[in-house]
Amino acid sequence: MISLQEARRIITDSLAPLPAVNLPLAEALGSALAAPVLADAWYPSGDRATMDGYVIRSGQETGEFTVVGELQAGSIPGQPLAEGQAIRIFTGALVPEGGGMVIPQEMAERSGDTVKIPIFPELRFIRAKGSEAQPGAIILPSGSRLGPAELAMLAQVGAVHPSVVRRPVVRHIATGGEIVPPDQTPPEGKIRDTNTTLLHALLGQQGVSSVSSSHCADDPAALADLCAGPCDLLLISGGASVGDYDFGAEALRRCGFTIHFNKVNLRPGKPLTFATKGSQAAFVIPGNPVSHFVCFHVTIRLALELMSGIAPSWSFLDVELSDGTILKTDPRETFWPARVEPADGALTVSPLRWSTSGDTFSLAGTNALLQVNESSPSGNRVKTLLLAAPF
Numbered sequence: 037m038i039s040l041q042e043a044r045r046i047i048t049d050s051l052a053p054l055p056a057v058n059l060p061l062a063e064a065l066g067s068a069l070a071a072p073v074l075a076d077a078w079y080p081s082g083d084r085a086t087m088d089g090y091v092i093r094s095g096q097e098t099g100e101f102t103v104v105g106e107l108q109a110g111s112i113p114g115q116p117l118a119e120g121q122a123i124r125i126f127t128g129a130l131v132p133e134g135g136g137m138v139i140p141q142e143m144a145e146r147s148g149d150t151v152k153i154p155i156f157p158e159l160r161f162i163r164a165k166g167s168e169a170q171p172g173a174i175i176l177p178s179g180s181r182l183g184p185a186e187l188a189m190l191a192q193v194g195a196v197h198p199s200v201v202r203r204p205v206v207r208h209i210a211t212g213g214e215i216v217p218p219d220q221t222p223p224e225g226k227i228r229d230t231n232t233t234l235l236h237a238l239l240g241q242q243g244v245s246s247v248s249s250s251h252c253a254d255d256p257a258a259l260a261d262l263c264a265g266p267c268d269l270l271l272i273s274g275g276a277s278v279g280d281y282d283f284g285a286e287a288l289r290r291c292g293f294t295i296h297f298n299k300v301n302l303r304p305g306k307p308l309t310f311a312t313k314g315s316q317a318a319f320v321i322p323g324n325p326v327s328h329f330v331c332f333h334v335t336i337r338l339a340l341e342l343m344s345g346i347a348p349s350w351s352f353l354d355v356e357l358s359d360g361t362i363l364k365t366d367p368r369e370t371f372w373p374a375r376v377e378p379a380d381g382a383l384t385v386s387p388l389r390w391s392t393s394g395d396t397f398s399l400a401g402t403n404a405l406l407q408v409n410e411s412s413p414s415g416n417r418v419k420t421l422l423l424a425a426p427f
């Protein structure tokens with residue numbers, strides 16, 4: 037049995053980013069850039085006003101100025117500004133030649149064609165040409181993850197079909213004769229399929245939208261047929277352990293996958309299997325829903341990040357345990373579902389109920405996993421993998 041650290045190393049060594057594709061901005065959220073994006077022009081393209089008011093030359097005395105025109109955002113300045121002149125200007129408009137400072141209208145008194153400026157502001161209220169980016173400057177390097185701000189930058193430079201690393205196409209197979217779809221009432225002895233819903237949501241949170249799911253009874257040949265379908269990442273729910281009906285690894289072998297590990301010193305999720313075939317990756321995930329949740333965050337997410345060209349996120353916060361907390365240790369490294377909350381300006385974490393890894397209800401409100409091993413917790417602080425913002 038290998039450690040989780042070793043399992044993560046094997047996954048890291050086995051997977052590479054998928055090929056680049058060009059995506060429209062509306063579909064690129066969460067993707068990683070496959071090439072740098074350059075500024076196509078000067079930003080701003082010329083000196084621009086940052087306030088509604090009056091533009092005048094610099095180096096002048098306070099007093100009265102003659103208003104000789106008006107500049108709206110989008111209009112092209114005509115005449116240069118002369119001494120003693122002011123032009124009415126609006127936020128975003130190009131400053132005319134000779135314009136050195138914009139006086140916000142709150143600091144000016146207009147009367148007919150003149151404007152009185154009793155004192156000058158400390159700032160110029162002008163965004164200088166090229167002060168944000170110059171033509172050819174790298175505004176986002178290759179590998180940048182595209183969040184809302186980065187997408188806005190691409191829109192600004194007209195990069196409307198950026199080259200990004202393709203996101204994995206995921207094929208999911210829920211196994212087991214005991215499961216029925218969640219919209220059905222299970223007959224005696226059977227249970228509703230919760231893992232399909234769980235995985236779709238977890239994948240969706242990672243920005244993976246191409247996911248197909250199917251169900252397979254405990255039949256290795258039928259499972260191998262389903263495994264042969266095209267995808268980048270194959271996820272098999274259940275059938276990971278050593279029982280007579282656990283056919284996950286066998287089905288993968290039958291369709292040409294190489295098994296890299298089939299047991300990890302991890303609680304929950306010990307019988308986790310990882311395999312590859314060319315650039316394809318596959319996991320057989322222990323059937324219990326809490327095992328699914330934990331295996332996803334500690335291993336499958338890493339595979340998605342690597343295939344998507346995204347820098348793996350694996351950093352732990354040292355968080356104070358809520359009063360009276362006792363975490364039951366185990367020879368296996370444990371990832372305990374928990375809830376982190378802000379309290380009195382700091383974070384505290386409370387482990388959630390955990391009876392068995394089949395107890396889906398215990399996951400309600402989970403936004404963190406607590407690492408429980410020989411070095412954590414230490415005192416009343418525990419290494420915490422944050423899964424979502426704690427508010």
Ligand SMILES: Nc1nc2c(c(=O)[nH]1)N[C@H]1C(S)=C(S)[C@@H](COP(=O)(O)OP(=O)(O)OC[C@H]3O[C@@H](n4cnc5c(N)ncnc54)[C@H](O)[C@@H]3O)O[C@H]1N2
Pocket residue numbers: 210211212214215227228229230231232273274275276277278279282304305306307321322323324325327393394
């Ligand atoms: N002799 C041993 N038995 C088991 C071991 C072991 O080391 N030796 N490991 C245990 C651990 S730990 C786990 S975890 C489970 C993993 O079992 P499998 O991956 O083979 O999964 P199944 O047997 O198919 O299912 C386990 C459990 O999960 C339920 N399940 C399955 N699929 C779904 C689904 N889509 N939605 C909801 N629930 C599902 C299934 O009914 C079982 O109750 O093995 C232990 N045994």
Ligand code: MOO
Pocket residue numbers: 302303304305306307322324326327393394
């Ligand atoms: O690994 Mo199992 O997931 O402990 O229940």
